Amino acid sequence: MMNKVFPNKxxxxxxxxxxxxxxxxxxxxxxxxxIRYIILLFFGLVMLYPLFWMFSAAFKPNHxxxxxxxxxxxxxxxxxxxxxxxxxxxxxxxxxFLNTLYYVVPKVILTVISSVIVAYGFARFxxxxxxxxxxxxxxxxxLPTSVLLIPQYLMFREMGMLDSYLPLYLPMAFATQGxxxxxxxxxxxxxxxxxxxxxxxxxxxxxxxxWYIVVPMLKPAIISVxxxxxxxxxxxxxxxxxxxxxxxxxxxALALKLSIDVTEGTQWxxxxxxxxxxxxxSIVVFLIAQNYFVEGISSGGVKG
Amino acid sequence: xxxxxxxxLTKVYSNGFKAVHxxxxxxxxxxxxxxxxxxxxxxxxxxxxxxxxxxxxxxSISIGGKVVNGLPPKDRGIAxxxxxxALYPHMSVRENLGxxxxxxxxxxxxxxxxxxxxxxxxxxxxxxxxxxxQLSGGQAQRVAVGxxxxxxxxxxxxxxxxxxxxxxxxxxxxxRISDLHKTLKKTNRSATSVYVTxxxxxxxxxxxxxxxxxxxxxxxxxxxxxxxxxxKNLFVAGFIGAPEMNMVETRLDRTGEGKCHLALSSQxxxxxxxKLQKVLTNFTEDVVFGIRPEFIKLADENSxxxxxxxxxxxxxxxxxxxxxxxxxxxxxxxxTRIPADVVEAKLLDAIGKEQLFHFEMNNGxxxxxxxxxxxxx
Numbered sequence: 246m247m248n249k250v251f252p253n254k255x256x257x258x259x260x261x262x263x264x265x266x267x268x269x270x271x272x273x274x275x276x277x278x279x280i281r282y283i284i285l286l287f288f289g290l291v292m293l294y295p296l297f298w299m300f301s302a303a304f305k306p307n308h309x310x311x312x313x314x315x316x317x318x319x320x321x322x323x324x325x326x327x328x329x330x331x332x333x334x335x336x337x338x339x340x341x342f343l344n345t346l347y348y349v350v351p352k353v354i355l356t357v358i359s360s361v362i363v364a365y366g367f368a369r370f371x372x373x374x375x376x377x378x379x380x381x382x383x384x385x386x387x388l389p390t391s392v393l394l395i396p397q398y399l400m401f402r403e404m405g406m407l408d409s410y411l412p413l414y415l416p417m418a419f420a421t422q423g424x425x426x427x428x429x430x431x432x433x434x435x436x437x438x439x440x441x442x443x444x445x446x447x448x449x450x451x452x453x454x455x456w457y458i459v460v461p462m463l464k465p466a467i468i469s470v471x472x473x474x475x476x477x478x479x480x481x482x483x484x485x486x487x488x489x490x491x492x493x494x495x496x497x498a499l500a501l502k503l504s505i506d507v508t509e510g511t512q513w514x515x516x517x518x519x520x521x522x523x524x525x526x527s528i529v530v531f532l533i534a535q536n537y538f539v540e541g542i543s544s545g546g547v548k549g
Numbered sequence: 550x551x552x553x554x555x556x557x558l559t560k561v562y563s564n565g566f567k568a569v570h571x572x573x574x575x576x577x578x579x580x581x582x583x584x585x586x587x588x589x590x591x592x593x594x595x596x597x598x599x600x601x602x603x604x605x606x607x608x609s610i611s612i613g614g615k616v617v618n619g620l621p622p623k624d625r626g627i628a629x630x631x632x633x634x635a636l637y638p639h640m641s642v643r644e645n646l647g648x649x650x651x652x653x654x655x656x657x658x659x660x661x662x663x664x665x666x667x668x669x670x671x672x673x674x675x676x677x678x679x680x681x682x683q684l685s686g687g688q689a690q691r692v693a694v695g696x697x698x699x700x701x702x703x704x705x706x707x708x709x710x711x712x713x714x715x716x717x718x719x720x721x722x723x724x725r726i727s728d729l730h731k732t733l734k735k736t737n738r739s740a741t742s743v744y745v746t747x748x749x750x751x752x753x754x755x756x757x758x759x760x761x762x763x764x765x766x767x768x769x770x771x772x773x774x775x776x777x778x779x780x781k782n783l784f785v786a787g788f789i790g791a792p793e794m795n796m797v798e799t800r801l802d803r804t805g806e807g808k809c810h811l812a813l814s815s816q817x818x819x820x821x822x823x824k825l826q827k828v829l830t831n832f833t834e835d836v837v838f839g840i841r842p843e844f845i846k847l848a849d850e851n852s853x854x855x856x857x858x859x860x861x862x863x864x865x866x867x868x869x870x871x872x873x874x875x876x877x878x879x880x881x882x883x884x885t886r887i888p889a890d891v892v893e894a895k896l897l898d899a900i901g902k903e904q905l906f907h908f909e910m911n912n913g914x915x916x917x918x919x920x921x922x923x924x925x926x
Contacts, residue, residue, distance in 0.1 A: 439631045439632075442635065446600060447652055
């Protein structure tokens with residue numbers, strides 16, 4: 246930050262010697278920056294504390310978790326991880342991991358495909374009553390999901406899809422998450438149409454246009470959509486709770502809850518150890534995709 | 550054959566705005582036509598209709614004798630260069646150039662050959678593997694032109710292709726595009742070009758003919774020289790030429806025996822016989838007198854008496870080789886271009902002083918004030 250204001254260090258030190266005003270200015274900036282950083286650091290730590298606590302508790306034996314405030318375990322133990330992984334059921338925790346992926350991956354893919362197609366339609370085509378449909382789309386964003394739970398449950402029961410992952414991801418094939426569609430529409434509206442016109446002249450039809458031109462330019466937005474959907478779906482508790490009834494199909498969210506139900510006292514260290522592992526995929530996926538968030542892929546072709 | 554014909558072409562937008570008012574235009578095979586006009590004159594709309602990016606409300610467009618109104622852009626045999634290049638950001642230069650051919654299912658070897666050929670023509674060979682964001686503005690524009698060439702279209706369309714470049718680059722690209730047009734013509738390739746711009750230097754230097762548009766109407770279509778020398782109406786006269794033509798609202802006085810005088814404030818200018826005959830056939834009293842700055846000279850002993858006007862110099866702009874000398878004739882301000890050496894010899898410290906000017910009336914124009922039409926042609 247300092248460097249931005251005074252790019253030349255040599256000149257700066259020379260200036261500093263004989264310019265008390267400048268010195269005062271710099272000190273003011275430094276103090277200001279320190280205060281800002283301290284405040285940010287404090288709130289950052291407050292927010293991260295539960296996470297640290299979870300990690301450290303995962304390494305503590307069960308009796309120590311609620312008896313000591315220290316983040317550092319007195320008796321370091323991996324029992325939580327080992328027992329937690331084996332779970333109280335006939336399956337290991339790995340099974341629940343896979344179960345989660347079984348519905349999260351199709352969910353993400355279907356969301357991306359259907360949302361992009363619908364957004365493309367909204368942003369680039371003249372549709373009768375487009376305004377009305379768009380308002381309807383936005384209205385669905387505001388609709389609380391719980392309102393749909395019972396009718397949806399009944400519908401999937403009639404279709405015989407209970408205790409399968411279909412109810413969890415099938416709706417995504419129809420761009421039912423208005424938020425993502427809306428996000429993509431807004432992104433598309435911000436993109437210049439010249440490239441699409443050039444591609445039209447080059448001979449693209451609407452589908453080729455979407456595949457060759459629009460999708461690559463939408464990449465940052467698509468990755469954001471995929472990322473949000475991935476994280477929200479992994480965290481989803483209510484959906485699996487309603488539709489999945491057999492333990493062998495439980496995803497992580499339900500599996501963690503499973504251990505809490507045991508009557509003879511909860512093995513908190515196991516739960517916390519598994520919870521720690523459970524957030525790893527989300528973090529990894531986020532770190533991988535994070536670069537694409539920043540990459541403004543369309544900027545290069547637009548300006549000189 | 551790739552002649553382009555507009556017949557009574559009309560565009561009305563869905564909100565009822567009439568952008569193009571039934572224009573008729575023929576662009577000859579191999580011709581380089583520049584369409585020029587102020588912003589909002591529908592020059593781009595017209596071009597986009599020709600490209601097929603904008604629907605046609607009325608009339609017809611034909612390319613090479615075939616009406617293309619309902620055809621999608623790809624079936625019209627056109628290629629277009631956009632103002633902001635419109636390169637595909639995720640494709641390399643090579644892929645950008647070959648994309649149209651790839652869609653047309655041309656074999657890989659042929660694509661390679663044609664891309665290389667175009668790259669050579671435009672000196673893009675070393676850049677073929679770069680992405681658009683790694684190119685400078687001029688390079689990007691060359692790729693955009695290359696993309697058009699690779700397609701071997703019947704008609705090239707340019708939509709203000711140079712307006713995003715800096716002045717120097719613009720000048721060199723201007724020459725390049727002109728040369729390219731000539732090269733294509735020489736090698737018997739279709740080279741009919743429609744070039745939309747608002748820059749009159751581009752129009753004057755590049756066009757075989759220039760089409761001047763205003764508010765969805767064609768004002769005049771002619772060669773650059775004719776457009777400059779014989780503007781058909783007030784708009785064309787004022788739009789073409791820098792510094793602008795001097796325009797003075799005035800009266801045309803018949804002064805017996807078929808003579809006419811123009812009143813410039815209290816001073817009079819006589820009309821030479823040739824102009825007089827033409828003016829008399831369309832005689833109207835309220836007129837606008839126009840004369841280009843270069844046709845106002847410093848008066849000398851050879852200047853005819855009825856072409857001399859007394860003015861007061863108010864300002865001189867040094868343009869290097871010449872000066873723009875602004876002077877007032879009573880309440881009107883006019884401008885003339887005078888070579889630097891003449892200024893140095895005769896006009897040092899002339900600001901604020903009176904000076905006699907010779908108006909070369911043979912090169913003047915008289916426009917009817919009511920119809921804005923040039924009645925002296």
